[in-house]
Amino acid sequence: MKVHLTTLGCPKNQVDSELMLGMLTEAGFPLAERAEDAECLVVNTCAFIDRAREESVQTILELARLKEHGRCRALIVTGCLTQRYGGEIMREMPEIDGILGTSNLPAxxxxxxxxxxxHDWATAAPPGYLYDASTPRLLTAKVPYAYVKIAEGCDMGCTFCAIPQFRGRHRSRPLADIVREVQALAAxxxxxxxxxxxxxxxxxxxxSGNGDIADLLRALGDxxxxxxxRPMYLHPAHVNxxxxxxxxxxxVVPYLDxxxxxxxxxILKSMRRAVTARRMKxxxxxxxxxxxxxxxxxxxxVGFPGETDAAFERLLEFVDEVRFDRLxxxxxxxxxxTPSPAFAGQVEPEAAAERAARVQEAQDAIAWERASKLVGTVTDVLVDxxxxxxxxxxxxxxxGQAPEIDGVVYLRGRRDFTPGRFARVRIAEVEGYELVGERA
Ligand code: SF4
Known part of the structure; x- marks a missing residue:
């Protein structure tokens, strides 16, 4: 049975998809590049916010059409949507044949x-799965980078965030195991x-006795x-x-996310972020x-309950003062x-959208001004x-550019570059969030 897997959502989900593909390949299932050519379709979903849920449901429905008209015989849904809503999904969408959460990927x-x-939900267990360096993993993207999940879950309890409900409490992978995985990826x-x-x-x-993030970075470096x-997602409350x-x-690359x-x-207090604006500055x-x-x-x-005009202006001032390179x-x-839907002072979606547009506009000016300073500089570029x-x-x-979120450097000259390699590049132009460069 040929299998095709569709991944939605964040890099953490992409890692799960690559692990599932690795396990399926090891078990002898051939993979189909196109959904149309597969007998079994797997959708690894995201349920982070309502927009992500809508995209997941839309994708499931589109793929389900291949069961009616194409060669597909089975549709399996995995990931955060099924971890969060379990059997409800099967009741709502009878076109689904099997579901799996995030907690038992080998299933x-x-x-x-x-x-x-x-099949019924294969993972009624609370989220607990964490892979190790020996888990087979198929790198799906034809790119020279790979995501490495160093921990799973979260104990912070931000009042707007549902992630801890379906990804569980914070669990770290052993340091030595992560080092082994990164060594193998480099090889x-x-x-x-x-x-x-x-x-x-x-x-x-x-x-206990494992070491902290700085120990991990030192070990990976050495x-x-x-x-x-490139470590991502640094909560400012943990910095000392x-x-x-x-x-x-x-x-590590000179990049902070x-x-x-x-x-x-x-608002920070009400979000339970455990940090103040001054401290973050x-x-x-x-x-x-x-x-x-x-x-x-x-x-x-933006648009968190209780966000008054004055609170929003403080956010804008902060963005203007700190001048992030990207936002x-x-x-x-x-x-x-989550607790926040019950909070007083809910903000109308239109007002929140307008505030988002204002933040974006302010940031565009800052980011483009900062990026224009790069013109004429020479830097290392990884050719994706x-x-x-x-x-x-x-x-x-x-x-300074993380994949998929930060823009790219377009490279002039077909013969000057080899994909998957580094090159010294002179930045020639800035086009909004993208840069244009040529071989230095
Ligand atoms: S730090 Fe807060 S926003 Fe991030 S995953 Fe944990 S609870 Fe969610």
Whole structure:
């Protein structure tokens, strides 16, 4: 039975998909590149916010059509949507044949084996699964980077976030096991390991004698040949002077991904972020002082209950003062099972959308001004592969650009570059969030 897998959502989900594909391949199932050619379709879903849920449901319904008209005989849904809603999904969507949450990925092999029959949720257990370096993993993307999940789950309990409900409590992978995985990825030619988890700076706290995130970074720097190591999702509440010092000494790319979510202290408190605006400003300044030229990315959430005009203006002022290199803005959506939908002062979706647009507009001006300073500089670029823009043969990224979220460098000159390799590149132009470069 040929299997096709569709991945939705975040890099953590992509890792799960690659692990499932690795297990299926090891079990002898051939993979189909196109959904139309498969007898069994697997959709690894996202349920982070309402928009992600809608996309998941839409994708399931589209793929279900292949059961009516194509060669598909079974449709299996996995991931956060099924972990969160369980059997309800099967009741609502009878076209689904089997479901699996995020907690027992190896069960995908049995589900596909028995794909002709309907199955109940294979993982009623609370989320607990964590892979190790020996788990087979098929790298799906033809790119020189790979995501490495260093921990799973989260104990922070932000009042808007449903993730801990379906990804469970924070659990770290042993340090030595992560080092082994990154060594193996480097041996396979991967040039960039992107370390992901829900709460990266909490890494190691749950394993006695294991070491913390700074120990992990030092070990990855010393004991692997991975050229670029990029940790993501740093909660500002966990930062202290010693961490900044050890971070600056580690062999990581000069890039910080630190979601602030807001910058009004009352909203931060109500979100239960365990940090103040002043402290976050200091943290960014400390990192910038310790790592000159570091690129700083953040994420903000607008329209949280109780966000008055004054609170929103404080966020805008913060963004203007701190001048992040990159910023992603989300609008609040009330999530089942979280405390914030019951909070006073709910903000109308239209007002939240308008605020998001204002933050984006302010950030565009800041980011483009910062990016224009790069024109004429020479920097290392990792060539990811063929460009999506037809005017260029190749595209790549500087150390200040994380894949899929930060824009790219379009590269002039077909013969000057080799995909999957690094090149010295002179930045020639800035096009909004994208850069254009040529061989230096
Ligand atoms: S830190 Fe907060 S927003 Fe991030 S996963 Fe944990 S609870 Fe959710």
């Amino acid at each position: 995908i092999v049995d589900l596909v084996r028995q794909a002709a029959n309907r 396979r030619g991967v040039q960039e390991a992107i370390l992901v988890s829900q709460d990266t700076l909490a890494y190691g706290r749950d394993l 004991d692997t040949r991975m050229p670029w190591i 002077d010693r961490l900044v010092e050890r971070w600056a000494a580690a062999r 630190m979601p602030i979510q807001h910058a009004d202290d009352a 200091d943290v960014v300044a400390q990192f910038r002082a310790a790592m000159p030229g570091v690129t700083v990315r953040t994420t903000v959430l 992603g803005v989300f609008t609040y959506s009330p999530e089942d099972g 592969g063929p460009s999506e823009d037809g005017a260029f043969a190749w595209e790549g990224r500087t150390a």
